[in-house]
Amino acid sequence: MREPTEEEIKNVIMPLMLSGAKMLDRHCPKCGSPLFEKDGRVFCPVCEYRAKKQMGEVDDVKGILMKKLVEIANSLPGDPEEMEKHLRVMERIIDVLRKYKELEG
Template structure:
């Protein structure tokens, strides 16, 4: 997803105001100028995208946990329905585990 010029300015301006130094090197991934702050060289655009992805993953994870809690509180008495219910809950748990691994990678 490409960021608009305005969004890029909103990311970079606070860095410049905080004393970060814009370097004459560019990110090999996105082409943005690299910055240095407190001895750390980083790409503000890629860092922003990582934060956005983490927020999105967290939102999805919270939604799945909510659905899992809802299902856990509505367990049916019928054995066949209970099996289906538990199967869906198992799929949600698998998805949560996948999202957790994705968070660890990022």
């Protein structure tokens, strides 16, 4: 993983320091950020921030896919051949959504 960016230092580490969290003299083995302790919990704020950000991006993709699925379902054509094409696209979207669900656990 890469080291903390200036944005992460400004938006994650600095506010944490100002909130009273204790910066430890140890560093995260994944990103190199200083580890912090707050309320008895030792953690890497940068890795946690990145994980939350990534989950938000996954949720955005899932939302887009769901919206497209509904859009296609609401506009099914009467022609059987065209309807079959639409249904295949819907099936692919559902497969991708299932894979996202499996990844989440």
